[in-house]
Amino acid sequence: MNLLLALALAGSSPASAQACQQVADAPEALQVAWVSRLSDRAGREEVLEVVRVADLRQWIRDNGTDVGRLLQGLGMAPRNASRKADKDWKVTVFDVRSEWMCRPTQAGEPGENLGGIEICDEKDGGRLRPHRWGYSACGYTLDTGASTRGLDVYRVTWSAASAYGFCVMPLERFLGGA
Numbered sequence: 297m298n299l300l301l302a303l304a305l306a307g308s309s310p311a312s313a314q315a316c317q318q319v320a321d322a323p324e325a326l327q328v329a330w331v332s333r334l335s336d337r338a339g340r341e342e343v344l345e346v347v348r349v350a351d352l353r354q355w356i357r358d359n360g361t362d363v364g365r366l367l368q369g370l371g372m373a374p375r376n377a378s379r380k381a382d383k384d385w386k387v388t389v390f391d392v393r394s395e396w397m398c399r400p401t402q403a404g405e406p407g408e409n410l411g412g413i414e415i416c417d418e419k420d421g422g423r424l425r426p427h428r429w430g431y432s433a434c435g436y437t438l439d440t441g442a443s444t445r446g447l448d449v450y451r452v453t454w455s456a457a458s459a460y461g462f463c464v465m466p467l468e469r470f471l472g473g474a
Contacts, residue, residue: 316403316434319448322348322394322412328450328457331370331467334384338454343420345400346457347437347447349389355447361471368441371430375440385467396456400424400449401435410435413450420451 328346330338338344347370355369363385367373398416406417415421415435423431430437430446437446 316401316432317436317445319399319401319411319435320351322397322450324412325391325393326350328390328392328397328452329470330388330390330457331367331372332386332388334386334466336386340453340455342454343424343451344454344457345424346390346392346397346450346452348450351447356471363467363471365441366467366471368430369437369439369446371432371437371440371446373440374429375443386464387467387470389463389465390452390457391460392452392457396459397450397452399435400431400433400451402433403435416451424451 327349329349329352330344330346331352356366359365359369364373367385368375394412395414397413398420399410399413400416400421401410402421404410404415406415406421408415429440432438432445436448438444439446
């Protein structure tokens with residue numbers, strides 16, 4: 297990694313100022329969730345940031361069902377968010393294959409395999425709105441509410457993610473165990 301990149305990363309977030317921690321190995325096929333506002337739509341080749349459904353459910357068991365706190369856990373809300381989270385969020389669940397995804401990390405070279413998933417190229421590996429607060433450049437989120445390592449994240453295009461179909465539900469319903 298060149299010196300300019302290292303300096304840029306050091307200033308981007310608390311997690312990226314430290315060495316990246318290990319990410320989990322991904323199975324060949326897995327279920328992932330895209331958490332987004334109800335009004336958000338994705339074009340065919342738009343890149344989505346997703347997390348494993350199993351990891352998301354474990355985070356909810358460990359941290360509770362508060363929407364605002366979950367958005368912080370996903371790096372989608374700042375630590376000092378003074379407003380309560382709106383109820384206008386949804387979860388879209390996809391069944392995907394690991395080769396369709398990439399990891400947004402700068403802890404290796406694009407195309408390199410990291411835990412069964414290739415590292416994203418420069419175009420797909422940077423900060424995505426609204427995850428900018430919790431972007432760690434390490435393949436996982438920064439939990440902005442606790443200032444700790446969050447969930448492993450992946451990137452996938454809408455067309456690849458939706459290949460086997462998908463299920464959309466309100467975030468409140470997902471938090472309730474649906």
